[in-house]
Amino acid sequence: MNRHLISAGDLTRDDALLILDTADELAQISDRPIKKLPTLRGRTVVNLFFEDSTRTRISFEAAAKRLSADVINFSAKGSSVAKGESLKDTALTLEAMGADAVIVRHSASGAPQRLSGWVRGTVVNAGDGSHEHPTQALLDSFTIRRHFGRSASSRSASSRAAGAGPGDGALDGLRVTIVGDVLHSRVARSNVLLLHTLGAEVTLVAPPTLLPVAVGSWPCSVSYDFDAALPKSDVVMMLRVQQERMNAAYFPSVREYSRRYGLDAARMAQLPDQAIVMHPGPMNRGVEIAAEVADSARSTIVEQVANGVSVRMAVLYLLLGGAEGDS
Amino acid sequence: MTGTWLIRGARPLGGEPTSIVVRDGLIDRIGAATKPAGAQVIGADGLIALPGLVDLHTHLREPGREDAETVETGTQAAALGGFTAVHAMANTDPVADTAGVVEQIWRLGRQAGHCDVHPVGAVTVGLGGTRLAELGAMADSAARVRVFSDDGRCVSDAVLMRRALEYVKAFGGVIAQHAQEPRLTDGAQLNEGEMSARLGLTGWPAVAEEAIIARDCLLAAHVGSALHVCHVSTAGSVEIIRWAKGKGWRVTAEVTPHHLLLTDSLAASYDPVYKVNPPLRTAADVAALREGLADGTIDCVATDHAPHPVEDKETEWDTAAFGMTGLETALRVVQEAMVDTGLLDWAGVADRMSRRPAVIGRLPGAGGELAAGQPASLTLYDPTARDTVNPATHASRSRNSPFTGMDLPGRVVATFLRGTPTVLDGKIA
Numbered sequence: 001m002n003r004h005l006i007s008a009g010d011l012t013r014d015d016a017l018l019i020l021d022t023a024d025e026l027a028q029i030s031d032r033p034i035k036k037l038p039t040l041r042g043r044t045v046v047n048l049f050f051e052d053s054t055r056t057r058i059s060f061e062a063a064a065k066r067l068s069a070d071v072i073n074f075s076a077k078g079s080s081v082a083k084g085e086s087l088k089d090t091a092l093t094l095e096a097m098g099a100d101a102v103i104v105r106h107s108a109s110g111a112p113q114r115l116s117g118w119v120r121g122t123v124v125n126a127g128d129g130s131h132e133h134p135t136q137a138l139l140d141s142f143t144i145r146r147h148f149g150r151s152a153s154s155r156s157a158s159s160r161a162a163g164a165g166p167g168d169g170a171l172d173g174l175r176v177t178i179v180g181d182v183l184h185s186r187v188a189r190s191n192v193l194l195l196h197t198l199g200a201e202v203t204l205v206a207p208p209t210l211l212p213v214a215v216g217s218w219p220c221s222v223s224y225d226f227d228a229a230l231p232k233s234d235v236v237m238m239l240r241v242q243q244e245r246m247n248a249a250y251f252p253s254v255r256e257y258s259r260r261y262g263l264d265a266a267r268m269a270q271l272p273d274q275a276i277v278m279h280p281g282p283m284n285r286g287v288e289i290a291a292e293v294a295d296s297a298r299s300t301i302v303e304q305v306a307n308g309v310s311v312r313m314a315v316l317y318l319l320l321g322g323a324e325g326d327s
Numbered sequence: 328m329t330g331t332w333l334i335r336g337a338r339p340l341g342g343e344p345t346s347i348v349v350r351d352g353l354i355d356r357i358g359a360a361t362k363p364a365g366a367q368v369i370g371a372d373g374l375i376a377l378p379g380l381v382d383l384h385t386h387l388r389e390p391g392r393e394d395a396e397t398v399e400t401g402t403q404a405a406a407l408g409g410f411t412a413v414h415a416m417a418n419t420d421p422v423a424d425t426a427g428v429v430e431q432i433w434r435l436g437r438q439a440g441h442c443d444v445h446p447v448g449a450v451t452v453g454l455g456g457t458r459l460a461e462l463g464a465m466a467d468s469a470a471r472v473r474v475f476s477d478d479g480r481c482v483s484d485a486v487l488m489r490r491a492l493e494y495v496k497a498f499g500g501v502i503a504q505h506a507q508e509p510r511l512t513d514g515a516q517l518n519e520g521e522m523s524a525r526l527g528l529t530g531w532p533a534v535a536e537e538a539i540i541a542r543d544c545l546l547a548a549h550v551g552s553a554l555h556v557c558h559v560s561t562a563g564s565v566e567i568i569r570w571a572k573g574k575g576w577r578v579t580a581e582v583t584p585h586h587l588l589l590t591d592s593l594a595a596s597y598d599p600v601y602k603v604n605p606p607l608r609t610a611a612d613v614a615a616l617r618e619g620l621a622d623g624t625i626d627c628v629a630t631d632h633a634p635h636p637v638e639d640k641e642t643e644w645d646t647a648a649f650g651m652t653g654l655e656t657a658l659r660v661v662q663e664a665m666v667d668t669g670l671l672d673w674a675g676v677a678d679r680m681s682r683r684p685a686v687i688g689r690l691p692g693a694g695g696e697l698a699a700g701q702p703a704s705l706t707l708y709d710p711t712a713r714d715t716v717n718p719a720t721h722a723s724r725s726r727n728s729p730f731t732g733m734d735l736p737g738r739v740v741a742t743f744l745r746g747t748p749t750v751l752d753g754k755i756a
Contacts, residue, residue, distance in 0.1 A: 088641050108643035109527035110597030129645070131527030189527060212524030213532070 004116045004123040005315055008134040008190040013197050017169055020142050023307070023314035024152045029066065030310065040069035043320055046099040048090070048115075049126070050076040050106040055281060055305065056126050060103045060135075063312035069320075072097070087111060091118035101320055104128070109186075122319045130184045136280050137190035139311040141198055143300050144171060144235055146307075147276050172199030177229045179205045179261055180239030180288055181250075183212055187280045188239060192220050205229050207261065209250045226261055230270040237278040238263055238289045254287055264290040268298065276300050329746045331355075331363050336372035337707055339697045341673030347376060349703040352746035356699050369751075371707050374740055377677050379411025379442075379704030380658065381684040381693050383474070383503070383581055384557060384629035386650070387413070387444070389435060390428070391420025396634040396724045398432065402441035403722035404632070404654040406749035409706035409739040411442050412685070412693045413654075417449040418479040424449035424460035426468035433470035441749050442742075445688060448472040450491050450502060454480050459491060466498040473689035476503035478557055479604075481539060483509050488543060492552035499689060501553040501579075504543050506564070507605065511535035516645060518591040518606040526594060528644060531606045533561040540564050544571035544578050555687055556580040558631050560605040562615030569624045579687050581629035582616050584653050584660035585729055589613075593729070599640045599647030600729050603633070620679060621670040627684040630657045634725030651729045655721045659737040660730065662710060667736060692745075703746040712738035722755065 001015045011019070029035055045064040049057050057073065064071045074094070087106075094102055101122040104112045109129030116123040127133040145151045150169050176195050182188045182204050195202045202220035204211065215222055223229050230236070241257060251257045263277065271277075277289075277298045285291045294301060332349040339345065339357060348355040348363060355363075362368060382405065388396035396404075398415070405413045415432050417423035423432060429446035436444020448465035452458045454477045465472040475495060482488045482504060491502050512535045517523045519530025540556055544567065547554035556568060559580045571578045585603060590610050593601040601607060619625040633650025640647050653660075661680065665671040671679065677697075685694025695701040713736050718726040742750040749756055 086638065086641070087643055106643065108645040110645075111643045113597045114643055129527050130529075186527060189525070213519055213530065214521040214524040217521045217524070 001318060003319065005134050005319060006113050006116065006123065006125045007132050008137045008194040011194065011197060013170065016138070016141070016194060016197055019138055019311065019314045019318060020145060021152050021169065022318060023142055023310040026313045026317065027307070027310040030306070036066050036068060038068045039317055040064065040067040040320055043069045043100040044098055045069045045071050045101045045103065045316065046094050047071065047073045048094065048102050048104045049074070050111070051127070053105055053127065056105060059305070059308040060126060060312050062309045064316055066309070066313055067316055069316070072099070087114060088118055091115050095119045095121070101316060124315060124319065127186050129186065131186050132190040133186040134190045134194070135308070135312055135315060136187050137194040138315065139304060139308045140191055140237065140278060140280070141171060141194055142307050142311050143278065143304050144174065144176070144276070145169060147300065148174060148234070170198045171195060174200045174234045175203070175232055176200045176235040176237060177203045177205055177233040178237045178239065179226060179263070181210045181241055181245055182206050182215070182239070183210045184242065184245065185239050191237065192218055196220065203229055205261065207251050207257070210245070226267065227270065230267055231272065233271060234275050235278060236263060236271065236275065240280070240282065241284060241288050258287050262288050262290065263293050265292050268293050268296065271298070278304060281305070331366040332369060333360065333362050333366045334369045334371050334376070334707065336370060337374050337376040339376045340677055341375050344372065349743060349746050352703055354697065354699055354701050354703045357697065369707070369741060371740070373711065374707040374709050375673055376697060377409065377673065377706050377708060378681040378695060378697055379693065379706055379742065379744065380409045380680045381688060381690065382410050382413040382630050382632070382654065383555070383627060383684045383688055384478070384631045385413040385415055385654065386418070386633045387415045387432070388419065388634060390431065394636050394724070398435035398444060399439045400722055400724045401632070401634070401654070402436060402439045402444060403755050404652070406441040406742045406755065407722050407739060407753070408654040408656070409658050409708060409742055410654060411704040411706070411742065411744045412445060412690060413442055414445045414447050414474055414688055416478045417447050417476060418454060422449050422453050423447065424452055424454070426461065426464040429465050429470040429472050430468050441755070442744060443693070445474070445690065446470045446472055447478070447503065448475045450475045450477045450482050451487065456480060456482060456484060456487065459487070459494065462491070462494055462500065463498065466500060473498070473500045474503050474555070475500055476505065476557065478503065478505045481505050481507040481509060483539070485542060485546070489546050489550060492547055492554065493550045496552050501555050501687065501689070503555040503557050504539065505557050506536045506539035506543065508535040508538050516602070517594050518608045520591065520609060522591040522594055526597070528594070533563055533608070536561055536605055537563040537567055541567050544568070544576060547578060548574065548576040553577040553579070558583050558586065558605055558629070559616065559619070559625055560586045560608050560612065562612045565615045565619035565624055569619070572624060579626045580624070581627050582620055582625045583631045584628060584657045584664070585651055586616055587613065587620070587628070587664040588660050589729055597644045599642060599644050600651070600727050600731065602644060602647050602649055603651050604649035617664060617668070617670055620665065621675070626687060627679050628657065628661055629684065630654050634723050635727050636725060640727050650727065652718065652721070652723050652725055652727055655723065656716060656728060656730050656735065658708060658739060659735040662737045663735055666710070703743050705743050706739060707741040709738045709740050710736060712736065
């Protein structure tokens with residue numbers, strides 16, 4: 001496994017499965033009264049957030065703290081970054097403080113990769129511009145795996161029950177439909193790469209204006225017709241539509257977008273029985289997803305948040321060499 | 328240092344070795360020669376003699392950004408690259424949009440003395456794209472401006488572009504257009520294609536260049552004026568220019584060394600040393616540009632030498648400055664991309680890097696033949712040398728060379744400007 005986690009494309013199938021299996025084990029800790037392991041005691045993890053994202057930041061913070069790491073939160077607001085300090089100088093400052101891992105969220109695509117050239121510690125991409133958000137993809141795969149009985153624990157259970165657990169815990173053959181603003185979505189990019197690595201069949205559904213012109217080179221299929229894709233979906237993943245897209249002629253109106261690409265109860269009824277509905281959050285209820293869908297039994301949205309902590313624990317544990325420390 | 332020089336064993340345009348005698352600023356004689364009295368001798372066995380190179384597109388940054396480059400350092404870089412004349416782009420601070428500013432830059436060039444500096448005048452006041460600058464005053468100034476450009480920005484208003492093309496007919500000028508449709512390139516960072524899609528960088532579509540070039544070719548034809556297209560970067564642009572030239576319209580074009588050699592795949596590192604405008608394109612575009620330069624559709628190589636201080640490049644991709652240095656590597660890159668590939672011989676290099684840019688720049692004293700009686704502006708080049716590009720050794724004040732770490736052929740050994748050596752043994756004379 002690479003020292004940094006910048007792109008979901010950096011992960012081999014074995015890397016990804018190791019992270020997901022480790023997350024499975026770590027998830028059990030969340031059910032204990034004392035939710036803490038001593039694994040990263042004495043290690044310093046810096047949350048370097050140049051962009052507001054309370055949910056991702058607290059998810060990483062909880063993950064690091066449950067592994068007993070010291071956590072420093074460094075947000076652009078009220079820091080020297082707001083006074084015009086460069087990314088490089090910020091990196092050198094963190095380096096001087098002895099950060100073992102830097103978790104970086106930035107509005108510019110590629111900022112984590114640049115940072116990885118300037119610090120000795122491990123860099124984890126917590127979302128960069130329109131590029132990638134690999135831990136989101138990992139937690140999404142983790143969630144899918146659990147629902148379709150392919151996680152380590154459910155594998156043993158199902159093999160006991162049916163005598164035929166599916167393979168190695170990957171997502172082979174599952175049909176995942178990702179819907180919305182693919183062009184600007186780091187979640188979509190990371191998910192396409194990781195889901196492909198794990199053997200899922202990915203279909204992107206969006207108005208043509210919200211797909212990259214070269215989307216044909218991606219390892220997935222593309223459709224403009226949401227209704228046609230619904231019956232062939234085991235998973236529907238809805239992407240947030242940003243307010244600024246609505247004002248930049250990517251589509252005529254919010255209502256039209258919602259009619260053609262929003263997931264409402266009628267569309268949800270077209271899904272196969274076992275299908276689940278995902279959303280990375282935060283949601284625009286009534287735009288890309290109807291409230292009754294978001295709150296339905298098929299929705300995994302709250303579960304995704306909980307799984308985020310386990311997956312991020314696994315990433316920090318594996319990248320910071322927690323495994324070696326234990327042995 | 329003007330004096331008498333005997334250059335022994337040089338190969339004019341890559342031809343048979345011979346001697347070149349330089350006297351009183353002129354080429355005195357080419358052919359077997361005994362050493363004239365008092366002449367200094369340069370052993371040039373194996374070196375290729377080319378007419379002094381002419382760059383139509385250089386950013387010298389002075390006045391305003393002397394931390395990036397000055398006329399002194401920029402013209403040193405030019406001389407070390409084999410150039411004897413450069414056109415200094417107008418996007419300085421203040422903008423070169425008045426006779427006063429262009430004369431200042433012209434004088435700085437004369438004082439530096441490393442090569443001729445021909446200021447390019449802005450087309451519009453302050454590069455603002457709304458009002459024509461005083462093109463006539465700049466043309467009539469001591470700087471004798473003939474090339475006008477808002478380079479860095481496109482003259483996107485069709486009416487303003489038409490008027491500019493018409494207006495410069497009065498004094499034989501040319502409008503050099505930075506072809507970039509602004510609405511199609513709002514926030515654009517990288518060629519729109521597989522790389523931009525993967526890297527999540529806002530795409531700079533080829534059509535944004537091609538649409539403006541097509542429009543401007545039609546405008547130039549309509550008003551019977553001369554259009555020069557800066558830094559052509561796409562296969563489609565080459566086709567459009569080929570079509571316009573086929574009609575007999577007065578359209579010329581340049582390509583940069585970096586667009587002849589590099590592709591957008593380099594952006595995978597997110598290192599902004601590869602960030603440039605127009606952006607690096609695909610391998611198919613590179614092939615079409617090479618072919619266009621070889622068949623003459625593209626008239627010349629121009630560096631678009633764009634120095635930037637370290638802090639403007641050691642950043643995230645989105646916030647980094649656009650541009651690459653190029654004067655000191657241009658000829659080497661052209662050898663790698665065009666000569667060593669068999670697409671162009673050395674006579675062709677002389678045509679594309681000296682004669683034609685001098686014609687487009689309306690420079691009667693430059694770009695001449697290597698022949699007795701011509702001004703002795705020439706460069707001696709060793710095509711057998713080879714080394715790794717290290718910008719720390721460059722005279723340019725900036726270090727943003729995209730060729731850093733690349734192994735490239737060639738070495739400029741000497742440059743003469745009207746009989747005076749500006750470079751000897753690869754160093755500023």
